[in-house]
Amino acid sequence: MASDGAGSALDDTGTASTSSGSSTAGSTPSMTDGFRMLLPFARVGRGAYIASAVTALAGTLCQLGPFYAVYRALLGVVDDTATRSDLYRWAVIAGVFVVAQHGLMAWSTWMSHRAAFATLEQVRLRIGDRLGKVPLGFVTKRRSGEVQRTVNDDVERLELFLAHAIPDLFAAAGTLVITTAWLFVVDWRLALAALAVLLVCAPIMAFGVRLGAEGLEEYHRSLGRMNGSIVEFIRAMPVVRTFSRSEEVFAETREAIEDAARYQAQWGREFLPAFSAYYVLIVSNVVTIAPVGAWLWLTDRLSTADLLFFFIVGLGYLVSVTRLFEFTSQLTNLTMAAGLVLELDEATPLPEVDERAVLGDARVVVDDLSFSHSPLEPGASPRLVLDGVSFVAEPGTVTAFVGPSGAGKTTLAKLLCRFWDVDDGSISIGGVDVRAMPASQLMEQISFVFQETFLFDDTVSGNIRLGRPDASDAEVESAARSAQAHGFIERLPQGYATRLGERGARLSGGERQRIAIARALLKGAPIVVLDEATAYADPENEAALQDALSELVAGRTLIMIAHRLSTISGADQILVVDAVDGGPGTIVERGEHRELLQAGGLYARLWEASELTERVSLGDAVRGDDRERA
């Protein structure tokens, strides 16, 4: 997303090298990327992670205790040396080790959980910090949903891995290494025999995985198709049913479901023989231990004690290999959350100056501006959105952008607020380039009200006071009155103390906008940017919203986008923005309403279209009156 970050990305070289492998675009990033990405965040809990690992190892050692106790008890019974008290002693030892093992594992798991939660906190804080610094344009409406999901869900999913990885990994690996070593110490020949099944299992599994790989891919594809089809089925249901086409669409989706089930079953059939063989053999080293052990014992090369040791301690311990396998499959979770962190790291903040500039009056000068959007898909070339745009907005005047949708008007408005930086040319306010003043100073100069407004999960007065945190209650109320909001606020259950936001009082679109205007009034910035601020207002309240806007813009430098031309017909200058033949947006006409009408260009056509729309009414069409008139 970093539109102009080619140079400034260099200071983030630590992450740049990993970016090629892990992007959010669905390619599967490697595990090492995920590890490297998350390592810095694990630093805060490093002590706990290490302690957890050491404890898990100790627990694993204890796990051998009961096995050894049973072995000694059995040995005593077999060679007829055991006394009752011997066996009671071994029982107690076994008990102590069982308690110790589970206690240590619980402790290890608890520590790793604490460490994991600390890591998750670090990842989230990092995301939060960066969000406050990336270009304003980074968090688009669509992107906002993704970021929300990642911050909550993807990061949370890391916990499963981080909290269980250390104890499980060390327990499984520890069991394997320690047991194998002990077996070798006791008798290296039988130890080799005990390991022999691995030699068979490994190629079987590799073969099975390769055999199933193609089917698995096919299955994943069909699963993707099925999920897409189901989601579309549900989304399309209203349209489908009102057009009486349920049967066909149902049949399509059913086919997708059946396809997925068929491919999955087919994959299962292909993978089963190898998987079942692995599954049975990995716990069956008895098949080598028993005959080889018997032969060594019969030829007097192995003592009874050592044979019993293998029978008790050596049987089935390779099952831990399976747990190591399962563990690697969880690693993919790592990279999901890492993806966004990476992307945020790459979206370098706009260059910031610390020193406040000395500004002249609230004049906005746009000089030969051009701007390209970076495409979302990596590899595609940036698209030029605006080219050669110049104009001056004088203090106390109205400058209006009009033109077809998609010509770049909204991008232009956002550039004034420095959502991104321009590629060429400049925007200056009060004689100073917007890039040469701190972001906070720029925001003091500009208020913007766009189509939709976000209200915080806070009280009404808290939301308005965002405009000026030290405003008194009287000032908040006076701003609300000017914004035509006082009346409906008073009617809310707790008046100004009513909570808003997602779980708060429900306000209509027009009411929300008036709260936003009250907020902007309190801020009192000399420049106001409006982008279709009345678009989502309920028509019944539109007049009130307009009155509020009139209060807000009085005496300011106003730059606004409007589709309803009548509202801006009195503007001091109208700039007609058009993207000719799909090219970048440029200013194709400029002037006052009357001049532009006389010029007979795009503006005149737009004006004529809106006049015509008003003249023909649906009621006439229903009754067939319009035909007679025509």
Add this chain to the structure above:
Amino acid sequence: MTATGSTTDDTSGFYRGPIRTTWAIFGARSSELRWAVLLRLLQAVFAGVPVAAVAWIVEQIRVDDFDRGDAWLAGAAVTLSIVAQYLAAWASNRYAWVSTFEVIGEARVRSLAHVQRLPLGVLSSRRSGDVSAALTSDYEMVSTFVSTSLPVLYGAIGLPIAVLFGLVFIDVALTLAVAVSIVVAIPTFLWINARFAVAARERAGLLAIANTRVVEYVRGINEARAYNQVGRQLASFRAAVGDVRRINDQTAVKLVPMAFVAIGIVMLGVPISIAAVSYRALGGPVDIGTAVIFLVLVLQVYAPLVQVGVQVENLRLGDASLQQIGDVMDLAPQEHPAEVRAEPSSADVTFDGVAFGYEPDEPVLGDVGFTASAGTMTALVGSSGTGKTTILNLIARFWDPTEGTVRIGGVDVRDLTSDQLFDAVTVVFQDVYLFQGTIRDNIAFGRSGATDEEIHAAAMAAQAHDFIVALPEGYDTRVGEGGGTLSGGERQRVSIARAILKDAPIVLLDEPSASVDPLNERAIHEALTALVRDKTLIVVAHRLSTIRSATQILVLGRDAEGPSRIVERGDHDELLAASGAYAHQWGERARAAEWQVRT
């Protein structure tokens, strides 16, 4: 397929605990799941052979009677058991996997059929996300649970039971000693699981609150920056993130130790068994050979139970998913008569004493009565939240009224077949939905078997033909799902072309209010004009010219807390003359239309 579906959801809801619900999903194919479990148990029994062989070898060694012949015999038994285990495992997995994959596919189709019968209102509400999740990821989780965890669970429980059953014949007292830890562990395990569920629910509740605050920061980041308030918001974000960590820490403190308690109790069977062997065999009534058998077997009895712990997580996830699916399957479907009962006599729409509420005790509309005659236009006006769109939704049966009747041509809409209803009614939605597919497909959707000429004619009437042919691939251009090919206004016109092709006598229109540029707006308006010609039009009206031209205007309003009702009715001139709510609103709107911005 639907037959088995209805047997599963008729008694007392779809969800009846994870195990019973799973068996119910298998329905007629339960025998396959039974085979998977039985074969898994058989495999476990075969797995007992090597252990028995080892015990036998040890015993032969102890009595000093182990020779080459015995070794060959033991080796053969072990090898044969592995082959038998393999065959049983392969067959069991085949049932567990392949049957499950197929059965879950069938269950998905049943759920899809159920979803198709739900009221449209449910599917266009916020619940639609839950419905999608149930049919996709929740069924996937169930599939994982049934294919990998369920047989393991049954096997893990079955094997120790089988072994203990065998041991009973050798020595009852020793068997009890081996079993006691398992017997104690089971209620402990169930109790812990219940605690887990409670703690997990508490955590989910607390986390939901904290997560809302976390998300709040993301959602409001641009506002916060615009007002130089990032610091304040970030502080609140950091506090919320800290809360998430604290909630998680507290839950972990409670739960993590418990996770090891049950399995630890099971393993305490080892010392108990050693002690019991000592007590019974050394100087007791039991012979040494039996002691050997018990000592060799004891660790093997507990090993599969340790595996249960691993599968419990899947059980919990599978259980949650089954409940989600159950919630969807328990939504009441909407009934349409299968056969034609009556033909509407005209394209009149009549509301008679209609009341409606999404929740039984919160009526939205009360006592609405009106007639929209064929070939006239009825405009619904009123402030937001007065139920204008709800009236359209009731005609199209997105919902059914809680009281009163909606009639088309004198017939209750609930007595019309689905085809009859939607042959009579066209709905033009505010948010346009285009399918994956070509523009031609999307328009042709309006009438099956439409010719290219008819499609082009509809597109022309909808002011869409010109921009369509200007596209590189014309009518074959693919649109839908995130398709950036068409602008909002163009998508709207394609959807109107579809409605024009359908040519139903009643049009329900939620007049577009979101702003588009004047050229697009005019084209959409022209398209709508073509659509509604000579129809019965019922419209949620925003534009002054639309409202003024209506044959009748219904003004909706509500006083204080009550449901919304029709407060005024008449044509424009009559209502203005009445100087009531409408006259006041009209004045405000007329003023709004005249507004010009000034600094």
